[in-house]
Amino acid sequence: MAAKIKIENEKDDLLEFTLSGSSPAFANALRRALMHEVPILAVTDVDFIENTSSIFDEYIAHRLGMVPLKTPKGLKLPKECENGKCSSCTVSYSLDATGPATIYSRELKPTNEDASPAFDGIPIMKLVEGQRLKLEAHATLGIGREHARWQACLASYKAPKDGDFQFTLESYGNLAPKEILNKALEIIEEKAKELQKQLKEG
Numbered sequence: 001m002a003a004k005i006k007i008e009n010e011k012d013d014l015l016e017f018t019l020s021g022s023s024p025a026f027a028n029a030l031r032r033a034l035m036h037e038v039p040i041l042a043v044t045d046v047d048f049i050e051n052t053s054s055i056f057d058e059y060i061a062h063r064l065g066m067v068p069l070k071t072p073k074g075l076k077l078p079k080e081c082e083n084g085k086c087s088s089c090t091v092s093y094s095l096d097a098t099g100p101a102t103i104y105s106r107e108l109k110p111t112n113e114d115a116s117p118a119f120d121g122i123p124i125m126k127l128v129e130g131q132r133l134k135l136e137a138h139a140t141l142g143i144g145r146e147h148a149r150w151q152a153c154l155a156s157y158k159a160p161k162d163g164d165f166q167f168t169l170e171s172y173g174n175l176a177p178k179e180i181l182n183k184a185l186e187i188i189e190e191k192a193k194e195l196q197k198q199l200k201e202g
Contacts, residue, residue, distance in 0.1 A: 005181075008166075015177035019157070019165040027157055027165040033184035034155040039141040040174040041071040041091060041115055042149040049134040053099075055125055063124050064137050065149045067105050068173040072114035077141045085138060091115040093137040099127030108137065115139065118173025152180050 002021055009016040019027055046061040053060075069091075081089035093108040106120035127133060144151030152174055157167045171177045 007178075010178065013171045013173060013177065015167075015169040015171075015181060017167050017169070017181070019167060020163055022163065022165065024159070024165075027159070027167075029188060030184060031155045031157060031167070033187050034153055034169060034180060035151055036145040037143055037187045038152040038175070038180050038183045039071070039077060039143055040150055040152045041069040041075065041139050041141055042147075043067065043069070043093070043137045043139045044142070044149075045138050047136045047138075049136065050132050051135070053125065053127055053131045053133055060125060060133070060135075061137075064108070067108070067122055067124070068118035069110075069139055070115055070118050071141070071174045072112060075141050087111070089140055091139045093139065094135075095137070096134045097127060097132070099131040100129050102126050103133065153177070 003026065004020050006018045006020070007015070008018055019030065043061070043064045046057070046064060048057045048060075051057055051060070072091075075091070076089045078089050092111045095103070095107055095109065097103050097107060103124045103126070104120065105117040105122035105124060107124075108117055110116050125133070142150035151172070153172060154170045155167065157165045159165050169177050169181060171180060175183070
């Protein structure tokens with residue numbers, strides 16, 4: 001019996017589906033691929049032009065790295081790009097704010113509108129009167145296995161009976177849940193083909 005996937009519930013950030021006719025080993029491989037192998041966009045480095053706030057540059061950079069960013073199609077992983085920081089593998093963001101103000105994720109202005117923050121209202125920090133923050137951030141693709149900033153979703157499953165695995169997939173907003181599922185399945189298929197090729201060559 002071939003493995004089958006049936007969508008049970010689908011929302012903007014949630015996907016519930018049943019995997020049937022499969023094994024615990026494949027169900028676990030799928031869960032790992034969903035969380036750790038699907039490439040998404042995240043801020044990796046920040047150039048600070050001016051920071052007169054009370055928060056260190058490194059702390060602000062860490063906060064920006066954890067802001068979910070929409071991941072547009074067509075971007076390459078840095079290792080697949082020959083030009084370094086270019087529009088093929090990097091999206092840049094500018095931020096310029098003066099206090100008194102609370103800085104939210106919506107104030108990160110991307111060079112590619114398709115890569116805007118997934119949520120507008122994530123608070124980053126507060127500035128008091130006279131403080132200023134001006135920076136340029138750079139985001140690249142990566143996978144959750146390398147760093148939590150690139151984890152596309154939270155995925156779990158339960159198996160109430162043999163062969164049926166009930167999955168819950170919660171997206172962090174970088175990609176739609178069904179996109180994450182399709183990409184994870186593609187990655188598993190590619191790895192299986194590569195393994196088969198190596199076995200034939202060996």
